[in-house]
Amino acid sequence: MKKFWSVTLLLLIAVGAVVFYFRFYFVFGEGVKSGELNYVVKKGLIFKTYEGKLIQSGIRSKAAGSIQSYEFDFSVENKEVAERLMLQGGKIVELRYKEYFGALPWRGFTKYIVDSIITHDVPALPEASVIEDKVEQLSEPVQLTE
Secondary structure, eight states, rough: OHHHHHHHHHHHHHHHHHHHHHTTSSEEEEEEEEEEEEEEEOSSSSSSSEEEEEEEEEOOOSTTTEEOOOOEEEEOOOHHOOOOOTTTTTSEEEEEEEEESOOEEEEEEEEEEEEEOOOOOOOOOOOHHHHHHHHHHHHOOOOOOO
């Protein structure tokens, strides 16, 4: 009988470990979200974690008769990534994230963990004089020959 309980206990511990792994460490999804970075803060009572919010373009309605913007709440594990994000407040950013089934207190409040910032070199806008020159070229009369 003692052997039965020890095998049952070991089996329960193994099943519990597998469930815990899939709930908190198995990456369910990965992706990229872009939008205006609203904020990134470091907060928490026992575990100080970095939390942020990204406002995506467009609107949606959670309930009939209401309008709400797309908001992406996320956590950041890496201190360097969080500090870089803190300098980007109010700017359009693209964030690469991993999605888990559950949140751990030392990893953050959300199940979405941002692990990097995707940057793109955006070309500068042409000066107004360049645009005016192009408009003048287009507005000149064209002579057709037969």
